[in-house]
Structures are given as structure tokens and as C-alpha cells.
Amino acid sequence: MSTIVAPTLGVRSGSVCASHRVSKRANAISARSSMSPARAAVRALSLRGKATKGRTVGGLSVSAVAAPMRPGSVDLAEEAKPRKVAIFVEPSPFSHVSGMRNRFLGLIDSLHDEGDEVTVVTPCVNKTQEYHGVKVVSVLGLRLPFYNSKTLLLGTGMSLRVIWELVFNRPDIIHASSPGMLVCTAIIFAKLLRIPLVVSYHTHIPEYIPRYNLWTGLVKPMWAIIRECSRWCQLHLVTSTVMEKELKENGCKHLDVWQRGVDTNTFNPKFKSDAMRGQMADGREGPLLVHVGRLGSEKNVGFLKGILERIPEANLAIVGDGPERAELEAHFAGTRTKFMGMRSGEELAQCYASGDVFLMPSESETLGFVVLEAMASGVPVVAVAAGGLTDIIEDKKTGLLYPSKDLDQAVELTQSLLQDPARREQIAQGGYEDVQKWSFHASNRRLRNLQYMRAIRRFRIIERFRNLLIRVQIVNTLRRMWQAVMGFFTSLFKPTAQPQTAAAVA
Template sequence: FTHVSGYSNRFKEMLRFLKEGGDNIEVITPDDSADRPSEFLDIPITYVPGFRLFLYKQVQLTVDIGFQGFNRLKQFDPDLIHVAAPGFFVAPAIAYSRVLGKPLVISYHTHLPVYAERYVPIPGLKQLAIGFAEWILPTILNWGDLTLATSPQLKEQLEALGCSNVDVWRKGIDTEVFNPKYNVSNLEMRAALTDGHPSAPLLLYVGRIGAEKNIKDIREVLRSIPEARLAIVGKGPAEDELKEYFQGTNTKFMGLMQGEALSRAYASADVFVMPSESETLGFVVLESMASGVPPVCAAAGGLINLVSDDRTGCLFRPGDPADMTAKVRRLLDDAQLRAAMGQAGREETLRWDWRAATSVLRNLQYTKAERNYK
């Protein structure tokens, strides 16, 4: 529950507005963090034993050994079960929904074939892993009464693999937390992000530091625009490798940032860069847009559903650092264009309210799952 990510933030906002609407909710999850909370907004949290994969130690997984989750579900007796995928908890959740006679919603947040392509290095084995991922997805997800994809493009990809009953979980953003107002009296933050050069052009990346994010591609931007500075905010398995890779460049690794510090970091930047081709939605791009900072993103995955090219940001050809560089340079060279795109992005995010997204989830999509179960 303490894991910092876009999908974790989505669930917390969902819980907030379900609670506000009067629903009775409980959370069951693995988490062995020392600072794990016993509740969230007075919503009880039951922790079950878990484990960590050596390739992705930041997240704990579970198969509910000991059936603590099942026993709590029996006691709580919910009207509906909502489980996050991919993850090993999905299989027990399917079994529990059938044993207990409860509709099951599976929300899908990380596209497995993309990760298989990125993390399996041996060519023959890579194809087997991708094929297995494409086979297992409909095999598992079709046991649910409704699958929620995080973007229209991901919905199309899942349906092409044979998944049925797929809906899009509407996006949302807290436009008070991520707001251009945090760029007022912000010289100290900008100095920190630029390593003491606050007047230099500032590029910002926020997110998981992993191979699938293509962060290495940003080095070409720094080589071509030597006056620019790059701040990388986040943590992940490729952090040490990337620190070595970016050594000698104008790059500052900021580690994990949260709360007002993160809001100020976003609002301080001139351009947000996202070279990842694996985003199923891209909450960090939403956060940059809400902060009035135009994003330059790969035209791939869920990002093409977020950014209106040349209006709210710029899209570049995936895997083409030269095209990314050209889009970044254009924004850095034209302050008026940068401000206009930042304002257009901000206005776009004002339409994406978490309360409205949760209302659709609660009143339409959960009801659809109940109908499908019956």
C-alpha cells in the first residue's frame, strides 16, 4: 500500500471518493514496509504475506498463503471484489469470487508483453515470453466479470488478444495538487533540480527508473542541447546503471519526491520528457500537464490518448532520440509556444476529475460487472 506509483495513486483517489459516497470498503494487500498504515481514510487494511521478484523488488506480491485474505473476505462479505492486475493475487481473487458468489472486477495496469520484450534478453526466450504473456492475459482476465483498461489503446490491445468485457477506467488528476501556482517563489527548487544553475533550461523526468522507460534516450537530447539540464525524479532497478550512463552530463538524480516538493518540482520545469513506449496511461504526463509544463512524449501506448500533438504537448516517433531532441529544442527556443502549450494542457486536465471518474466506476462499471456475473 505504501508503493509510490501512478496506479497506487489511482486506487487511493478511488477509495477517497467511494468513501465520500458512503460505500463500505476494505483493502487486502501484501506490504512488509515498516511504515505501512493500518487504515486509509478510516478504511481498514488487511495485510497478507507476500514476496518480491528479483527483477522488480519495489513491489510485493502475494498468492495469499494461509488464506488470510479469503478469511477476511468471508467476514466482510462484500457485494463486489476489485483486484489489480497483473499480479499473483488475481488467481486467488478469481477463486474467491466464485466460491463466495461475488462479481469480480480486474483492473489491468501494466502491459505484460511489453515488459517481456524489455526484460527477457535472449531472443528465442524473449519470443516465448511474449507469446506466453499474450496467451495468459485472456486466459486469466476472461475469468473476471469486467476488465478495466487504463486507456482506450490498451483496451484495443486486450480485445485483440481475445479479452472480453473490457471497459476503460477513466483517468483523473488532482489539479490542486499539480498546479502552476507552485512555480511562485520557486528559485530554490529550480536551483536544486538544475544543480545550482537555475537560469539554465530545465528538462524533467518523473517516474520509475527502469529499462522499459527508455530514459537513456534523453542523453542524446543533452548532447545536442548542452545548455539544458535534466532532473530525474524517482527510484527503480536501473538507477545505478543510469547514474553511470549519465555521468559527465548535466543530469541530477533527485530520488523519490512526494507532496509539495513534487508539486514544486513539476511546476519548476520548462519541459517534461517521457521517452517510454510502455505506458498504459502515463499519470506523470497528466501531472506535468496539470502543472502547466508541456510534455514531449513517445507516440506510443496510452500517451497518444493523453497528449494532443502540437496543442497540449509534443509527440515524437518512438525510438527516435533525434526527433525527441527536435521537439524539445522547439519548445525551449520558443517561450511563447511553451507557455501556450502549458496553458492548453492545464485546461485539458481540468476536465479530468477523480470524483467524476469514480462515479462512472461505481455507478456504471461496477453495475455492469454485477450484471455480467448474473
Template sequence: MTTPSSLPINPSLSPPSLFAPSSTTPCYSKPSSRSSSSSFSFKVSSFNSSRTKPIFLNCKKFDYLRVNSEKSRKRLEGLVVRDSDNSRQSNMTISEVREDEVEAPLLDPEINENNSRPRRIALFVEPSPFSYVSGYKNRFQNFIKYLREMGDEVMVVTTHEGVPQEFYGAKLIGSRSFPCPWYQKVPLSLALSPRIISEVARFKPDIIHASSPGIMVFGALIIAKLLCVPIVMSYHTHVPVYIPRYTFSWLVKPMWLVIKFLHRAADLTLVPSVAIGKDLEAARVTAANKIRIWKKGVDSESFHPRFRSSEMRWRLSNGEPDKPLIVHVGRLGVEKSLDFLKRVMDRLPEARIAFIGDGPYREELEKMFTGMPAVFTGMLLGEELSQAYASGDVFVMPSESETLGLVVLEAMSSGIPVVGVRAGGIPDIIPEDQDGKIGYLFNPGDLDDCLSKLEPLLYNQELRETMGQAARQEMEKYDWRAATRTIRNEQYNAAIWFWRKKRAQLLRPIQWLAKRIFPSAEVNYS
């Protein structure tokens, strides 16, 4: 007599909360257009070679996984165990999707249910988004604002300088900082003191979100592991590109190793643009399905054409408001390729240029532009900054290291056309199919290409106004509230799902050992 085959089933090894309560069905069906749920079954032939009748393991309905393409969807449908009805062999064929091709279910019922209740979110941001002026300042300030508006409790751990007493009701904690050895104006902090650890532990975060790369992200990672909570890292500064300009080129490879260590330990990585996501994927920083886009946003009310001011134009043009006026807004750093603008101005003697912003490269730039029609305003904030954007004729962005380029978004929202380099995150803002409609792209370092786009805008008012209006209309599509909602309800959900999956995988050896010590009853099929 042949011993019946057995197949132990352990549902706990499946990713948590993948299956939602529902009726079962003995077939696999594609999701209809009216529903995001589908059902499937595993068709498993008995391991006994004398039995040919298949056994159906019916699985409950689950929320259909979102995939990026038709090809990925078809691969997902292949996730079944098959045994040919016409074959009497005992060998089974298993088709499955590779782990890095499957995305987290964005409609997981248990996680999705949490969207309706307030979350506790701990943000680790370095340097401070309240005092240090950079591209992510507006991003994080608006992110905190709209998380609070959605009812979430928010704790912000950041470098201690300039931390306000209150910001939209978020709990703010300053951590003692020290200057970056190669960039003295950038404060850094590990944020791993007993005081901060106890504050975060008392807060009981549902998720930790840290800016990367930096020093504080290490502290955030350690605290996340100590408290056993998911961690999301958002990548804002493309440090490997900056290193050769500030220090030794041989440090680039070690820096990539540090970035890989951090982001492979994270449950999800957020990037500000597709280009940066591709760079991280090419460097194999983490699994491709764990890299997600933090959608762009802009405050279209603060940056608006109505702020155009004749007084500000007089100031920016050094008393020659009738001359063509180029503006550049941003941190004045050597990595921004601002020396390229000197070459531009050498070819445009009639034009004027204004630099709005400050940074370690300012003194050298002022010497470089000595005797030229250039104005350096220093840092402008609030309405003055809005006026500076709107009062120029063309905004030029030569920096090839931008992870996104929020100043480009703000210029376009202010109704002035942009001529930007085809590098970094700029093509995400001005895609190829919109090049020449909402702005212009030029090839990196190509002066003639830049001038061929810039000169018509400077000397053709109708073209300038048409492109400026088109840019403004495009920017009205992007708002920080929608970007924040996507992070909160989709990307954080994905991070939680990946975290639970990783936790289940780590428990497998323990479960295997427990089954050997405490054997459970087998499921027999006769």
C-alpha cells in the first residue's frame, strides 16, 4: 500500500496581510475593470507517482498587485504550481516571479485600513529644513504641514540650529551638530543621544523617515532597528557627484558602499526624480522595486507671475530694467557649474544677470564676474524671493548635479521660461516631449546649444510670454498636498509591507526549528 503524500501548509510564511477575507473560487481570474481584487488557485498534483488526479489548493481573494507593465502582469499570472493533466510523471513545474519584480500590494486591506487613522511619523532630517537653505527645505516643510493637516502626529529630529519653537503642531527636537569637514556651512549630527532615543521611543512611531545620505541617517537606522519599526530613506543629495569637486576622487567608491549599506537596510527608498532613481538602480544600491518617486510639488500661490515688480527688476538689473535679465536662484556652490554662466555672459554683452542666494562659492563668483553686469543679492526670502523670480526674463540652470531642481519648478510657476541643462532631475521637469514648449533643455557644457535656446527668449517678448504662460499652466498640476498624500497612503504602505515581509523571512529559521521540535499534524490527501 502506498503511503499517502502530505503537504504541510504554513500561512504565516506568506507576506502579512496579503489575503483579505473573502469567498474562495477554484480558478484564477484576471481582475475586472470594476474591481482591484482577483482570486487564484494553485493546482498541485500529488507527490505520489501512482496518482494523476490533480489537487486544487484554493486561495482566498487578495488585492491584485500593481505592476509596472503588461509584461510584469503576465509574469505575475505565472505564479502558480502546475502539473500537466496529460502527464503521469511526478515532476512538477514551478513558475514564479522573481522577488525584485513584485511590488508591494498597494491595496493591502490591513495596511490600507490604517490610512483612515492618524499615524505617528518620526522624521530625521539633516541639515535642518528650518534654517539651512537647500532644495529640500520647501519639500520637507510642506510635507510636515500636510501630514499634520491629514491628522498625523509628526516628530522632527534635526540639527539644533534654528529649530523653531513650533511648526504646524509637530514635535521638534534639535540634536547637537558639528560642521561638515569639507563643507563648513553644512551642519551634521548623529542624533543618537540617550535623550533622543528615549524621546523617539516615547513617541512610539509607526514609521521612521530619514533624509539621506548624511550622518543622522545612521542614527535613524539604529533607532528604527531598536524600536522594530519600518524605515523609509529619501535620497536628496547626489554625494558621489559632489565628492570630486570638494575632496578626493578615490572617495567616490567608498561613498557608494556607504549608500548601498544604508539603503539596503531601509524598507523603501524615495528619490526626487526618475534620473536619480535610474542612477541608484544602475549602482545596485537596493532592489529596483524598493525605489519609488517622491512626486514633485510647488507652491503655486507663493510663486506666481503676479509678484512681478518694477522695483525688484530695477534692483536685479542694477538700474537698467530695460536690458534683458537672466536670473539664477540657488545655493552658490562649486558643484552647481555656475562658472558656465560666465561663458554665457561673455557672449551676451547686452544682457544682465542676477544671482539670488548664498554659499561657499559666492566670493569666487564675485571675483569671476568683476566688471560684468552681474548682481549678487544674497539670500532672499518670502515675498522678496517671489518678486525676484517673477521679475526676470529667463531663468538659466547649468547645474548637472540636481536631484530634481526645485528652483526650476518655482521659476516656471512664477511664469518665466527656463533654459536648463539636460542632466540630473531637470529632464523630469521639462521632458523631451515638452522641450521647446514649457522650457528648453541644452546639452551639458555645450555653450552654443545653450545660447541657441537662450537668445531667442531674451530678445523675443512674445515667445518669452508664451512659454512662460505654458510653464505656469504645467506647474499648476503639481501641489504638495497630493504629493504628501501619495507618500502617506501608498509609499509608506509599501514600506510597511516590505518590512513585514522581511520580518517573516527572518522568522523562517525559527519556525523551521519549532516545527522540528514541536511537530504539527500533517495535512493528508488520499
């Protein structure tokens, strides 16, 4: 695999020296106090600015650093400033396995590394109190009656401890996952305590409703709830441009894409293992097809049986667990299929890297993290052209896409990769090189330093306008009260007209 070399930024030697001096000053400030490195950097910049008027620091003039922020730009001092962030997320990333779990765990780690004080509110099965130094507030969780999973819990978040944390340790911003019950609690607290709110959309419930044989009349009310969440937040994040377009068409506002990301150190071709491959193929010879994901009806895993039946020499390894596992094991009975169960860490990385082709039949993905992980592992992907998958895969370059429910095309594309090693390597290389641009670190830094700041600025503008309206209303009320008082006193001292007598009239 080729390596990607990050471009270097050209800077003047004077700028480098100035940056070095600021860095030394920040280290000194941090060393002699309990101040975090991020806060120390801000302090060093401000001290440097007093003594370097008109000169440059890190390639920027001091006046430019101190200048007001233009729309879309980032205020350097406010970017580095540590914040208090409250994250309301359901289901819990500490117990429920999904692509959303990886995204939020990565976000929590990134914010903590930046020096932010993070509090996570979530319905936890194991009542976690702390995660890598981050405070976790566990709330009551309710299971869905139609989804057979002990870890997929929805929480109300209305508890005394949550109220205590938000009131006495007031966050600078609240980030809530949606849709669900916990986002409603986040909206209430954000409005009552006047805190900026970011909502991120991860589960495409309108698509799930018909798949679970629920009443299709629930689709319109569900869209109404999603629109209402969008109306009350300052920023509504989605995981792909496809979801952004669909939500916009359904009346949602303040939309932006949460840039995709994947841990390219954890998922890497170096984890390819002959021993794991033998285990996944159950000791059989032949090409190895792989699928990783939650085993639920919305994932359309049963579709893969048709591909396997048309390529009889192939083996299929299904990695993951979920409420439909027993039904799927019965469905695939008699085929060359191995259910690997839940895997994590290096074992999961080996499962990805040891396959020949990764198959993704799910049509309800808002993004598709497992596809990113497969691409990072150097395995070519054949996926359905639906949902957020079309945002990840550039057809015939970084992967292969087949039309929805088109079994013939899915079989043809899979066979083309198995029968042509050069093409298989070409598609794998294209996917591997593309995914190197999408790291968790870059995605989360953009979220923290740009998108959170955008939500905070929007909130401040709304607050200023609201305060202006309140002042205008107060002035108008005082003016009316003054007019009423003056009218009352005027009526007291105004001479009354004497009635004319009949004689005077004559």
C-alpha cells in the first residue's frame, strides 16, 4: 500500500521563531500553574500580543489574531479556550455496539485531549461513572418493545443528578444525539438554562418504521418530531450529504455535515491474519466474503444469502450480534457461512483485513462506519447504492455500488473482484488511499473548533436580538406606564367646566 505524506506549510523563519517563543512561554505558564496547555497557549498569545504590536506570530499579525471573527472563520483564542461540554447520547456508547458508538467515543476522547471538561449523560446498562477521566451520568433507560436488545436503551434524562450537573456545573454547549427521548430533555435544559444546543442525527427512524412492521402512519409524525428538534437547536448535524439533502427536503433547518472519520491505526492492512482467515472460513478453501455489523432487520443481512448461492465456492463470515441473529442463522443454514459473533479490538481489525471482499447490503445507513473501516483495512467494498453509502464510495474508484435490491448486479460485481486479482487490488488501493483523508482527529477538531463555534455564535446573535426585544418591550411598557400616570395626574388638576344655567343662556 502506498503511503500518504502530509504536505508541509511554508512559513517565514521569523514566524517560526515567534511561534517557538510563544510555545516556550505557554509551556512555562503551564508548568508553574495548574493551567491546562490549551489555556496556557491563549495566555501566552495575549502576553505576546502586548509586546508585539504590528508584528507576526505564527505567520499571522497580532492585530489579525485579535481581529473580530469573519463569518466562517475561527477565532484562535476562543478555539483554544477549554470549554465545558455536556453530551446527551442514546443508546449508550459504553454498552451498545454500533457505528454511532465509535463516533461518540472518539469525540469524547478528542474533547478530553483538547482540555475540555466533558460530562456524558446516557442510559447505561452497567451504570458507568467515569470513562477515561470523563464524568458519566447514568440515567434510567427504557427498552424498545419491538427491538430485542438489552443494550439499546432510551432515557428521559430527567433526574436530580442531571439537573445538579447542568445547574451547578453549567456547560458552554450541549450536544445531543437524535432521534430519541434524551434529545427532548436536552432541548428543555438548553432552553431553560439558555445554553447553545447542537443536535446530531444518526438513526434514520422514518426508514426503520416499515422494516419493523410498525404502522406506516408513524412516518409523518416522526418527521414532524425531527423538524421540531431542528427548529430548537443552533446546529443540526447529519452524517452525510445524502442525509443533509433528505432532511432539508423535509423542512429541517441549521443543517451541516459532521465530517466522517475512521481510526486508521486500529483498522489497517497490517492486521491481515491467516489464522483468523481460517477461522472465518471455518477451515474451508475458497474466497472469503465478509460482513460486519449489527444483526437487525434494518441491516438487510439476509440479502447476502442470494450472493452466496450464486458463488458456491465462496465462504461468508458475518461478524457482529443483534436481535435477528437466531433468525439469520436459520436463514443461512446449509450454506458456507460462519457467524463470528461480537469481536472487538485487534480481533475485529483482523476480521476486516483477512477477507477478500467486504459486502454491505444495508439500505438504511446514515453513513456506514463499517465501510470506512473495511476501506482502511485494505479490503475492496461492494455496497448497495443507498443512504449515506453513496457519500463514502465513489463507484468504480473507491468501491463498487449496485442498485437497490438488484441481486444480479451485486453478484456480478462481487464475482468481478474475486476473478480479477488486479482489479480487486486496484479498488482496495483506491478505497485505502481515500480513507486516509478522514481521520477521527481531523473530524473531531473540525467539530469542536468550527461547528461548535458556529452554534455558539448563532446562539449569541439570537440572545442579543432577544435581549434587544426585551429592552424595547421594557421601554414601551415604561412609556405606557408614564403616559398613564401623567394622564391620571393631569385629570386631577384639570379644571372642570362649570355647567351653564338657563338664565345665563337667556
